[in-house]
Amino acid sequence: MDLQFKEASELERKMGIEIYLTTQDGIGGRIRTLLSDFIVREVLRSGLRAEVSPKWPSGSLPGKGSFLLCTLIKKGIDTLTAARELARALGIPNGLISFAGLKDAKAITAQFITIRGAKPGQLELLSFRNMLVVPVEFTTKPVNPSDLIANEFGILIRDIGMPSTDALVRLEAILGDLKELGGMPNFFGHQRFGTHRPVTHLIGRELVLGRVKEAVELLLTYIGPGEGARAREARSYLADTWDLKGFLELLPKGMFYEREVARHLIKRPRDYHGAIRKLPIKLRKLFVQAYQAYLFNRFLSSRAKEGLPLSEPLPGDWVVLLDEHGLPHRAVRASRSNLGTLRGLIKAGRASLALPIPGFRQEGSGGRQGEIEEAILEEEGISPSDFKVKAMPELSSPGQLRPALASFRLLEDPRVTGDELNPGRRAVFLSFRLPRGSYATCLLREVIKPRDLIKSGF
Structure with a gap:
């Protein structure tokens, strides 16, 4: 596929997202008109799936240990706020509540949390306007990001002006081009920075x-x-x-x-x-992580704009080998001697080209990609060693590698229907699965090609 990229909006460029990978015009429309238009469910390594409408367990809970694993269903608030409200209601420190991932506020989300020392009976007494906490089992350790393998999404895009057939044809062309490329661009999404206030x-x-x-x-x-x-x-x-x-x-x-x-x-x-x-310490760390995300986005945008391949390594590039869940587990530096092997693994879906998230331990890429990264860091006045934050050591971050592309899997065929909120307009329903850490909005932006991020619901 000949790679000629559309330029992103000014607001996205402030987040380091500078291009679209697909050349077709989008289908337009708006996400998140209603909270129920954006559903997110977590999937754990153990096979557990968080449900938006779980049943309260009957009888004794399975498992043992001092940590109570629960499903947190929330509407219209972010994970940190939900955890703070729950801790206040239980009369415990915030630090006794752990979670695997942060979930967006503008959605209905189902995710897993653990509460140290809590009993199911305590949760039965709680009542919240915008969240529900349902016990699942006892466990011997708190849930953490490595327990999460994927997120599943159910998204309704409303207010589409084109005829149903045209919308479906264009949608399938965009998704097909991304599949041919090897996945969607694995940018850190808009909510990492704040669309309404990208600070x-x-x-x-x-x-x-x-x-x-x-x-x-x-x-x-x-x-x-x-x-x-x-x-x-x-x-x-x-x-x-x-x-x-x-x-x-x-x-x-x-x-x-x-x-x-x-x-x-x-x-x-x-x-x-x-x-x-x-x-909260988690929020302060998010500030540093957001800056790392911005730098990664710039690295990825610049590589694409230079015409360097996103699904094939060049000498000096990083490649991550993927486990059975499609998650990185080992890094390899590409060289002329292993280039053929690594390209074969990428084609087989067992590896991915990766770019660095800068940090005090993470080595940059070599070759031309390394030159791109060094130029961006110099422009920013930043060195990887600066992420050993002397002014506030608890915020120090070692960095890591992140795949340049993220595979996505449709959970059902896309559907086009009438939009009951906008008579005469269409709505498209998309249901898909992404690896942990990848953003649904980065797939949706390719599909919609929003002219105005905020008006389009991002």
Whole structure:
């Protein structure tokens, strides 16, 4: 396939996502008109699948150990907020709740969590407006990211203007081209950065560079393109005056993290380290990880734009061997002596070209790809060793390799129906499975080709 790429929107380019891999126009439309239009279910290595409508168990739970494995079903809130609300309701520290993956707020999601020391009877007494926690079994260890192998999605794309047959033909052409290429581009998706306010990676960069004061200022004052009027007013006021008390009066009630940081600075005006540490450690790590994700996205975009292959290694490239679940388990450096073997493994679906997520332990690529990475890091003023974060050592990140492409598997044939919310328009239902860590929105953006990310529901 001749690779000539469409350029991404300005907002996506701020996230390091600079191109589309498919050349066809998209089908248009909008995702997440309703929360029920975007369903996510986790699949664990053990074979357990999280269900959106699980039954409450009858009788004693299986398993043994001090960790209670549960299904968390949530609607309209993110995983960190859900975990915080659950911990508060149980009267326990946040750290006693573990999860395998972060799930988006703008969806109905079913995921697994463990609660240390909890009993099923405690959960029966809880009632939440936007989530449900159902016990599954006892286990001897907390759930963690390595337990997760895949996510399954059920997505309804609404408000499509073209006729049903045309939409289906175009959809099948896009998916077919991605299959021929070897998968979808494995960008870190929009929610890693925040579509309405893409600031997490910018905060992460300041933390990596040791500029904690600047990181706090970005957290409080950066105005995103999709923010509401009250939030914009509060941030603009603070940027102009640094009047933290006035900022708190203007701040919308839901902005919990900004409120905590501002209150700390009122008590201790120059303690920026203490202020950022008012945020949960998982959120602070997310800032650094978002910056790493931005750099990876730029590496992948630049490789594609240079015309270097995404499904074949060149000398100096990294290749990861894949396990039976399609997940990386070993890295190999491509050389002239092993190039044929590695290309054969990739064609057989047992390996993948990989690019580095920069960190203090992760070696960069060699060859032309290595030159691309070095140029981007130099432009950013960053060295891999900077990810041993001296200003805040608990945020240090070793880096790792990530496949350049992600395989996707349709769970059923796509369906085109009428859109009951938009008479005269069409809706497309897509159900598919992705390896853990890959983003559904990165497949959906290829299908839709959104002109306006925010209006299109991303």
